Amino acid sequence: MNDTTTPALPPPLDREQGIIAFNRRVLTLAESESVPLLERLRYITIVASNLDELFEIRVAELKEIASSNSPLAAGARHSIGNLAASARELVERQYRVLKHDLLPALREEGVQIFFPADWTEPLRAWAHEVFMREIEPLLTPIALDPAHPFPRISSKTLNFAVELDGRDAFGRRPGLAIVQAPRVLPQAFRVPPEVTGVPHGILLLSSVIKGFMNELFPGLTVKSQCSFRLTRNSDLFVDEEEMTNLRSALSDELGQRPWGHGVRLEMTADTGSEVSERLRKEFDLDEDDCYFVDGSVNLGRYTKVIELVERPDLLFPPFTPSQPASLQKKDLFSVIAAGDVLLHHPYESFHPVMDFLRSAARDPQVVSIKQTIYRTGADSVLMESLMEAARAGKEVTVVLELMARFDEETNINWAAKLEEVGVHVVYGVVGHKTHAKLALVLRREPEGLRRYAHLGTGNYHPRTARLYEDFGLFTANEEICSDVHEVFRRLTGLGTAGGLKALLQAPFRLHGTILQAIQRETEAAQAGRKARIIAKMNALLEERIIEALYEASCAGVQIDLIVRGVCALRPGIPGLSENIRVSSVVGRFLEHSRIYYFWGDGKEPLWLASADWMERNFFRRVEVAFPLRDSTLKRRVLEEGLLNYLQPDTAAWHMDSAGNYRLGGELLSPEHDAQQRLLRKLTGRD
Template sequence: MNATAASGPRLLNRELGILAFNERVLAQAEDPDMPLLERLRFLTIVSNNLDEFFEIRIAELKQLRLRGREPAESRAARDEIVARARRLVERQYALLNNTILPALATHGVVIHLSGTWTEAQRAWAERYFDSEVEPLLTPIALDPSHPFPRILNKSLNFIVELHGQDAFGRKAGVAVVQAPRALPRVLKVPPEVSGAPHGVMLLSSIVQGFVDRLFPGMTVRSVHQFRLTRDSDLFVDDEEVTDLREALQGELSQRHYGDEVRLEVSAGIPDSLVGLLLREFELDEHDCYRVAGPVNLVRLQQIIGLVDLPELKFAPFEPAVPAVLREKDLFAAIRKRDILVHHPYESFSPVMEFLVSAARDPKVVAIKQTVYRTGADSALMQALIDAAQAGKEVTVVVELMARFDEETNINWADKLERAGAHVVYGVVGHKTHAKMAMVLRRESGRDGTKLRRYAHLGTGNYHPRTARLYEDFGLFTANEDICSDVHEVFRRLTGLGQRGTLRQLAQAPFTLHEMVLASIRREAANARAGRKARIAAKVNALLEPTVIDALYEASNAGVRIDLIVRGVCALRPGVPGLSENIRVRSIVGRFLEHSRVYYFWNGGKKDVWLSSADWMDRNLFRRVEVAFPMRDRKLRDRVIEEAIEVHLRDNVNAWLMDADGRYAQRKPRKGGKRHQAQMELLARLAAG
């Protein structure tokens, strides 16, 4: 039995795996022990994930169908995918309406909908509508001289049924009103108006409450929200492109108007209006989601920031700065030994200091860095700009194809170039996903001055904000072999030529896949020889067929295998005669598990690799990725404990997969101790 037979069609695995992950996230929102506003946050995270799921994954399946290239297995899977997505959405709104909103109301957090306004609330909403909203609205009647307006991706819109005649004698029918994008979707209502300490109103309620003002003399029969999701993937022809940035800028301008994929409408909308919208957008009934509440739950996350109730949120924490990094001379500390940091438990500030101090240090002559996601307001990018303006040699490999961050990265590339930095975009057809930074410093020694390299390698992005939410590792090192390899990878990205041999790093698309397969097969050979063998890995996704087959073979050879796969996993554990020695679990908690760790027993040598790469086709063959070994024994053992062993003990946030691919949440035994990996690490590391 091979991987494909055991795990089913790959498209089915991927799409249903994404939905299964979001079901696990939604279970966090359903957990009554979770702080109430955090439950709301998890609910909105699911909605955000589903938006991307439709924009990218479902859009891809639709494109295959339109081109007549849809595989038979994906045609069979489509109905199951749609049905499961619909059940997930229904669970969301049921949880919101029946549990979260009533519970919030008991704490004075109330959403005032237009149908329940008091006179004071209506007067307040009316003043806001007149002064802030109405001047920005453009009602569009649908008739031969007013065609259906272009609807932006994921924008808030209203379809209005009208009756009567206007000043020109035109008979009323249907109109569309598009909500202004410049206005906040959630508004704080003064307590004296609200009657509750934390009252809010939705912009959608205010527009609906006064939409009749837009059609004077007409009768508004009904008004309903709708939202359209479009294909948001960008296409650049690798063979035809001559200027990647220019090509992307052309594509970005059209992203908001990609092909239609999903229609969301408020419950109670007449079938006639749904039919009109579906015809206009060339969608089918199965593409329509009728929802019992706001059509965009993501916007409700704004409530969390507007409400000052710490008891309804996770307790704040301050990430620790490791003692070794508190020294005044950061470079001297790195020269002494390799230094490991584990975010978000340990602070991201040393990574920022590494680059900010390099920009200011007169001994630093050059800085090189990869940029995948860094944010629109980044102190790290500003440090690179400062360094370039100070005359240092700054080279930045900017990945322009980082999905949904393309525009931000183009803007940074432009600013860096204007500051005098060397900006390159990696290799067309291979996203640069590796996380690397290198500083070259001219230092004095016994033999005079020489250039010394310092490197930082990570499993996550150079993004200070997400570093407080995503779990990742980073390594500072001055090891000459590793730094030489980092230099070589940068050379491959910026120049041309045949690849050289790397001393320590494994790099995709060249040697990383080979290293993983060889390591798995070595464990299998050791097990067959009667020696101890073990494999453990922590990744975001596992889909690559040859890696899955190798793991099945290792299991049959007797290797104990523990896989911590947060998201999609095509491997099936516990299948008799195939994967009896494999266990798969997913950890879903306060922080997003994001690090990639590969652990092989190797006869007691304990090979441990940290990487930017998941075990997926795209990471191993179509991206530039690196994996770097933990050479220091203490750091290696620390990674094994903090990335692997503590999560294997988790019986609160862990979900175990069965042989059919279903997940069940692990629970502590009656009277047994609760183990919550993230909270244990928070207590252990953030305390310093």
């Protein structure tokens, strides 16, 4: 097809509905009998956590637009209504799977969560002791009357609304009381087998409080009780024009996060109409913002159940990540100097990355270390290595992204610790999150100073490196290392953007270079030459990229897009995107790497990157895409990171032109699962 006249473009698929669709795919794993039971439960909690973030960030943003005078207000209200209907359907499915599938299946395996209706006398006595010893001293019931106004409810906390009857010691006739469960309380308790008669008995905090609610109101009658949970707007706002110190401004803003405007109210199904209406009005919410659930509010707390149940056979089989033989040598720098080294996590160990920084901290020849940090966790070996290097007198610079969503407090704490030992801590560029994954070591050698770099698609986070699929590259290539140095110079200092020889950086050349690469494939197809595009990412939303892909498809370019999450492009539309295929792989590991591959008249340029194809990544973040120069490594990424997922029998979700997904292949089947293929290949695991 050589006619490149693009027909009228269809409207892009809705971002919020794309998020819902992704969580439907995740929930399918919770329904699959091929997934171990406790892992199925974990997928329930993952969906719950994803929905929390959807409401506290995206729905909160839509609500602000809907209540404004913006011309977008009507569209925002429409999106909120559609989203509420889709979210309600997803929530009902979550609870149905939990109640009718997972809890009965767990009981058959000797794992039982005991709700008050199931309590025997011995279990009630045990629960009462726990209540009196560990819970009751921390509870402050508040009866609502003119002297006791409705308490301030923190976001995403467990609360109870209790209807009471009778008179108290002062002769007052209470009506409604509120009981808040402090966050410091355990979310679940392991019960001894001799008490329950089952090997693995669990009590949820909500059940224990509910079971002994009457003890909080002596002399009164508890007529009814329900639990509820309020989700508030959790986005942070920092006025860049008024701000003089990002860390100080952000610290002040974090204190307000739990108290933003309400956006969602979850209530147990036994909530009476008068109580639910009182709560709804108290939080200034619409009926569409209220969710009545058939079970405990906040399914995320079942994560604690997974931790308490010691049944490895109900989890994914463990595996030991492999490590390239070359990296097992003591002198890591000589290995990197001899040639680039590629790591594919989690199949290959993240330890070499930690060893790289640990070696740099302890090597007397290393004089300088620079690193970007987006997410790393509250307990990080890498950060300890950076502090060790600073104590040893090395020049250490960390570009720490304070605005990494929901990791802001952790990163602020690290900033203080790093500065205490003399690390130069900077926060990148205001208005542009530093999302690039870079580390640079400068070492004094006989020939002079030499640079060594690590570049990755994922965070410097040892825990998530065992769960997220990502690539990382060690290199001493002077061109790449020089570019990494230049990126750090831009982040820590001032000056115009100089030309980079190898790297693509957002917000400068990344977007334009990708458009040019798509255009070259389009022109090749028009000229009758071979043309091919394969790209993998977490999300595809940027309009100009989508339009360019449509034009390439019209020219006959064969395009495969592996998009784990939200994709606004519509594949398979005759005359527009019939040469585009979109698939999504959801499995044991979170597909997280970003790979851009083009045929390029046989040169096959391939970049690994930190950036999804989204407007924010191209224009409001500092991102880096780096090329693979070694043909062997390039072929390996092509085969492991792209073609492995495109095999005809691979279990993947395939998107149609309406945005619906159809599953092809059997989930987690050894024959069809792309991740299991890589496990067998890279770890030797059967």
